[in-house]
Amino acid sequence: MSQDTSQLQRTLTPTLLWGLGVGYVISGMYFGWNLGLEKGGTGGMAVATGVVVVMYVCFTLSYAELACAIPKAGGAFDYAGRAMGARGGFMAGMAQNIEFLFAPPAIAAGIGAYLNLFLPQLSPTAIAIGVYLLFTLLNVWGTHIAATFELVVTVVAVAGLLLFAGIALPEMSTTTLTENSLPNGWTGVLAAIPFAIWFFLGIEGLANVAEESINPQRDLTSGFGSAMATLVALCALTFVASVGVAGWDGVVYDASGQPSDSPLPLALQQLVGEGHILYTLVVVFGLFGLVASFHGLLLAAGRSTYEFCRMGNGPAWLGRVHPRFRTPAPALLVNMLIGIAALATRTTADIIVLSAFGALLMYSLSVISFLILRRTEPGLPRPFRTPGYPLVPYLALLISVSSLVALSLFNPQSALIFALIMVGSFVMHRLLPGRRLNTDAV
Template identity: 30%
Template sequence: MSDQTTAYTAVHGEKISLLRVLGPGHVWALGVGIVLVGEFMGWNFAVGKGGAQAALIACWVAGLLYTCVAMIDSEVTSTVAAAGGQYAQAKHIVGPLMAFNVGLFLVMAYTMLEAGNAITAGFLIQTVAGMAGFEAVHDKPFIVLTIVALAWLNYRGVFASLTFNLVITAIAFLSIIVLFLALQPWAPTLHRLDTLATGLPYGWLGVIASLHFGLWYYLGIEGTCQAAEEVRSPARSLPLGTMTGMITLLIAATLTWWICVGLMPWEYLGQAITPLFDAARLTGSVALMVLLFIGTIFSTLASANGCINDASRAWFSMGRDRYLPVWFGAVHPTYRTPFRAIVFLVPVALVFALGAPLDQVITFSILSGLLGYTFMSFNIVMFRKRWPVGRIKRGYVHPLHPLPAIVLLVLCAATYFAVFLGYGTQLLAMMSFYIIASAWFHFHRYRYVRRGDQFTMPWPRPQGY
């Protein structure tokens, strides 16, 4: 075995076991797979921050924000198709320090999302065991099991688990649809939207504040671009897959909102950990409860699996470029996975999943995502300036430039304000982290980085340099 594998170790690590075989359907499934868990947990904190109606407005405004993200990302990725991901984009378009930060955004956003998934899975098992009559049940063993087992799967090569991942995502999506149809919210018997959805407890300020968790409906859809190098024709498949993914999520998010808001008082919903499962409990149907239990568990597993994959890739790429200790840039000779990065991130995810409350973990994840979106709006403007349309071949040119970039920046600013309301200290703690890390990189770490080697695209010299 080892003779055969050593011959292939020079293969680019991110291409592990994956050929250019994916179509738009896979891109759709990959994007939705990571994100869908957001409908099963987390989005409902938006209800807590602004009330039921505010959460719906936030859902649609965040949908607009993500449509801009998807359009911008599709254009850049259809050109940076070989290396994939926002990290490589930043390296080629803005510069090393920005790339280091974007890499950290990705690692943080995905690792925190993974921790949130594990917390949810553990909590759900605990709840169900409690309902089944067991006493003094713990969630910790299952949190640990989720993280370690999925890390192990990723260590062994993610290709085998990918198809499985797609299937469980589809089941999770179907469970939302079934719950919606079973509830018949349009013919209210169980579902009492009129009596339960009560106004805006915080007024319009609450609507802005709820934007914070409104992002959670979609967070991670931009991960479709990580698949750029495995897609058959990225120029066509990526925009198509990402946009249809966005539409799916918009539908799922609206249905989820409709289901939950008509079943639970907003004070409960705003602090619930597994809102869709609770909705199923309230229907009184055991079958629906089992279905939504399975749906929630599957969505957390599918998402955590994708997160481990994406986070370790980003960590690995940074190691390979020497942005981080070069030791992390290793590829497993047999499984061809970034195995050291995967192992290193396990304790990090464990610390967060075991030690921090869910809304804190989610806020950390959302903030990292948000910083990444802010970067994107600058990124596209600089991209168009340095390589104007026509100078290099683009698979997809997004319309109305620079309007999407401006809309994105404005919505990002509004969301910073939303996070500031209620989570101001975390916002500052997080910013200090990135500032210290950036200073560390620029003044210490960057001397280990080879300069010219970082630019790997076959592009001409950027204009103005």
């Protein structure tokens, strides 16, 4: 394939990478996590979140080493392909594709729910489809433009969370925070895991823009570290402030008794009311947060699909870039169609769980690849080396595999769908004439 149709442009600075890393994830602070309270209550969700934080810190330290040593747009696909061969690369690449394909439609549903507060005449689904079209076109237009936009909306979204915490924390009550904290017992911790993961899901997308970073070996380390530190702090503030003023059920159920995709507005209703200027500001800032993650994950998903297919594991035309904009336009457009289909057929909780399945399998295979490459390629240049080796990667692997098992036990239908997608894609690839599992260029 010619350089004109397969090479991405290097335009991303350390500041833009921080914006992408936080932006990929920040919607998880504004919605989605609250659905875990329905499963585990405050105590169950808090324990699940603590375990997930440990997993993500250990995982990102390990993943940053891989990203700096092998700065390729395929991320986990490239790492697993190099460590475990073509079939391992295929499985990691498909798991990554599933994570990034199903996260955006869940976020789009959140955008629809927030905008519906201002535009009740429009259905949340119609709004979600509209934003899918708009932001896919923005990503097609150009990476630097898309990343700069991401930085701006991310900064606004962070400001919104700080504003919310400033309003809610002085009014929080320890009694409210701890009331009925384990409604489903300790099993609720396991059921809450996918929603705790939603707090941080997507940060690994930084690895997928490695080929577009000006100095990936230096800048990716800074991007992963600064983004993860920011997100852990925001997670703690948002969780305590929300539940502390409204109780866990107050940020799960709306006035009709249905699970809500807008927990922060639910908490603020009890403090200032819907007509207050602070309520309106937090809702508006919440939209910035949702847009930041939606837009950023569209970018990461496009790169994941692009690299996966560029290396011969899918239709070749999905592995090309636009001749003028130098972006993976075909992959972005196909991902949009798949996301809209998911949005129209699954609930937000269902989509989050499917995305979590892909993430946890990808995390597990990535850490296994990390351990294999440490043994088989000790001379591989590693500008960043994971501290605490081997404890850190083994802890990440233990938690991710355990979480995957727990997720399967509590979501058997989604586990079956995920397994069918993984196995079906592998079988279809093997049956297609002229296709091959390929990681030769990794």
